Amino acid sequence: MKTYLTILGFNSAIPTVNSSPTSQLLEMAERYFLIDCGEGTQVQLRKAKAKFAKIDHIFISHLHGDHCFGLPGLIASFRLLGREKPLHIFAPKGIKQMLETIFEVTQTHKGFEVIYHELEGHQSEKIFEDNRVEVYTIPLNHRIYCNGYLFREKPKDRALNMEEIAKYPEIEVCDYHHLKKGKDFTLSDGYVLKNEVLTNPPKPSVSYAFCSDTRYKEEIAPIIKGVDLLYHEATFLHDLKEMADYTGHATAQEAAQIAQKANVGKLILGHFSNRYKDKTVFLDEAKPIFKETYLPKALERVEI
Numbered sequence: 001m002k003t004y005l006t007i008l009g010f011n012s013a014i015p016t017v018n019s020s021p022t023s024q025l026l027e028m029a030e031r032y033f034l035i036d037c038g039e040g041t042q043v044q045l046r047k048a049k050a051k052f053a054k055i056d057h058i059f060i061s062h063l064h065g066d067h068c069f070g071l072p073g074l075i076a077s078f079r080l081l082g083r084e085k086p087l088h089i090f091a092p093k094g095i096k097q098m099l100e101t102i103f104e105v106t107q108t109h110k111g112f113e114v115i116y117h118e119l120e121g122h123q124s125e126k127i128f129e130d131n132r133v134e135v136y137t138i139p140l141n142h143r144i145y146c147n148g149y150l151f152r153e154k155p156k157d158r159a160l161n162m163e164e165i166a167k168y169p170e171i172e173v174c175d176y177h178h179l180k181k182g183k184d185f186t187l188s189d190g191y192v193l194k195n196e197v198l199t200n201p202p203k204p205s206v207s208y209a210f211c212s213d214t215r216y217k218e219e220i221a222p223i224i225k226g227v228d229l230l231y232h233e234a235t236f237l238h239d240l241k242e243m244a245d246y247t248g249h250a251t252a253q254e255a256a257q258i259a260q261k262a263n264v265g266k267l268i269l270g271h272f273s274n275r276y277k278d279k280t281v282f283l284d285e286a287k288p289i290f291k292e293t294y295l296p297k298a299l300e301r302v303e304i
Ligand SMILES: [Zn+2]
Pocket: 062, 064, 142, 213
């Protein structure tokens, strides 16, 4: 099962005709994780033809509007579409008060349960785990409390080597489970077949780190070390470093430095200030430091 990232929006602050605020859909191990939910996210999900009824977990980095104002509308639409299953929201403390106030004042009856996981920690912590995926926080440095999120597939099962297995009629289908987990197989005459003979190594597990919004924060490098893909905000170019610091953001140069220090596979930049019409200037600044840097393409479903 492949992992896909669809960037639904990647601009900062005000939505415009051609750009939407931050939101991403991560499809990992058949789970649908929505990351941030700026205004208009549900429209972007529709444009991307995403099966958004499958979203059971939403991760919000911080409570600035361009990262969460899409939530009330999305949740109201879930209800209108007949949703019954619970929805988990991971977000900074305050999210429950914000949403429940809106639902109360507008007399919105959700019809399904919203389970809030309010975050307050300042160290990276595991906040979600099932049999195939783990999610960790990445504490960031913004104007208000803010986390990035690290999504990691757990190690996968080994792949059966059916050609080899077919040579041993003693191995039955009910034994496959143990073989996939790496166990050797003992034949009735006592001969031990090594697992490496009967199986091939598992497919690599994929990891993705989302980091928006933040000032340059070197401490995140060890947390995201070696991820396949890093999304890091780059609101400004480095000549506006002072402005970046003042507003709690990073520059393209700094995003590239983080990518390089963390030795990630690829870097996607985003959260660009609307002052930059031509986004290639961000690539020009980042690429000399980290070659595998890319610009996001809205609504494109990219395999990680
Ligand atoms: Zn912000």
